[in-house]
Amino acid sequence: xxxxxxxxxxxxxxxxxxxxxxxxxxxxxxxxxxxxxxxxxxxxxxxxxxxxxxxxxxxxxxxxxxxxxxxxxxxxxxxxxxxxxxxxxxxxxxxxxxxxxxxxxxxxxxxxxxxxxxxxxxxxxxxxxxxxxxxxxxxxxxxxxxxxxxxxxxxxxxxxxxxxxxxxxxxxxxxxxxxxxxxxxxxxxxxxxxxxxxxxxxxxxxxxxxxxxxxxxxxxxxxxxxxxxxxxxxxxxxxxxxxxxxxxxxxxxxxxxxxxxxxxxxxxxxxxxxxxxxxx
Ligand code: C2E
Ligand code: CA
Ligand code: CA
Ligand code: CA
Numbered sequence: 001x002x003x004x005x006x007x008x009x010x011x012x013x014x015x016x017x018x019x020x021x022x023x024x025x026x027x028x029x030x031x032x033x034x035x036x037x038x039x040x041x042x043x044x045x046x047x048x049x050x051x052x053x054x055x056x057x058x059x060x061x062x063x064x065x066x067x068x069x070x071x072x073x074x075x076x077x078x079x080x081x082x083x084x085x086x087x088x089x090x091x092x093x094x095x096x097x098x099x100x101x102x103x104x105x106x107x108x109x110x111x112x113x114x115x116x117x118x119x120x121x122x123x124x125x126x127x128x129x130x131x132x133x134x135x136x137x138x139x140x141x142x143x144x145x146x147x148x149x150x151x152x153x154x155x156x157x158x159x160x161x162x163x164x165x166x167x168x169x170x171x172x173x174x175x176x177x178x179x180x181x182x183x184x185x186x187x188x189x190x191x192x193x194x195x196x197x198x199x200x201x202x203x204x205x206x207x208x209x210x211x212x213x214x215x216x217x218x219x220x221x222x223x224x225x226x227x228x229x230x231x232x233x234x235x236x237x238x239x240x241x242x243x244x245x246x247x248x249x250x251x252x253x254x255x256x257x258x259x260x261x262x263x264x265x266x267x268x269x270x271x272x273x274x275x276x277x278x279x280x
Contacts, residue, residue: 118150209243
């Protein structure tokens with residue numbers, strides 16, 4: 001646990017909601033959930049800011065628990081990182097998305113990338129890249145249909161190891177997004193060192209737009225401007241209001257995600273949206 005260091009304090013804070021005996025119970029239930037396939041993936045559309053067309057999706061994990069109802073990934077992912085079940089759960093996510101992409105390709109649907117969240121502990125796994133490659137091969141999926149979202153926490157390890165991993169993913173043709181951009185330490189330094197393909201502006205900044213939080217709006221427009229200079233794509237997440245959409249459009253943000261368009265939805269609902277093609 002020492003290696004996790006101070007930058008992972010959020011993981012521990014989040015999982016402190018559970019007592020240690022509760023954690024043991026949840027851990028056992030998590031194991032069963034993996035075996036029983038009680039996890040589900042929801043999909044949230046990513047939308048072209050100027051046309052409203054769906055041009056991507058983020059896969060978001062859901063755990064349906066018999067007594068607790070839906071347990072939020074914000075609660076169980078930190079716990080799964082602590083007890084290392086995140087590797088198994090994460091592999092399930094990767095495999096399930098590849099399987100889903102194959103099904104959509106077979107149905108002849110218009111294709112676009114699906115983003116998968118990879119937590120810092122999972123990103124450290126030495127077998128991650130090989131596993132992704134294996135799944136792409138198994139389901140015969142072009143790598144461009146898979147994107148990985150990592151947080152700045154994943155970049156705070158041995159720099160050479162991180163760079164090497166990013167390079168191997170890039171060689172496969174997989175695009176990397178920095179999630180929750182701007183919430184970590186030295187965000188700008190990370191851009192310089194790791195030059196990600198995509199930056200996801202944290203929803204905290206986006207949601208303050210239009211709420212007299214001029215600093216958050218200034219940060220958002222600055223990140224957008226910087227990304228244009230650096231040839232990176234920006235995705236704004238957490239867009240809930242038209243005033244936020246207008247601001248983002250005015251500042252040439254290309255891709256938008258948020259409840260204004262759609263919440264994360266089960267795959268059947270998502271396919272229905274795809275058939276309709278456009279949102280708002
Ligand atoms: P995240 O990667 O930052 O995902 C975005 C979160 O914002 C999702 O919460 C999504 O439902 C929510 N969101 C999207 N649009 C809006 C909006 O307009 N307003 C508001 N208020 N929220 C919005 P969710 O699904 O509860 O996931 C929470 C976190 O759990 C994710 O944050 C991610 O860090 C983690 N997570 C989810 N699925 C996975 C997974 O498969 N693997 C890993 N390792 N982590 C996951
Ligand atoms: Ca994400
Ligand atoms: Ca995020
Ligand atoms: Ca987050």
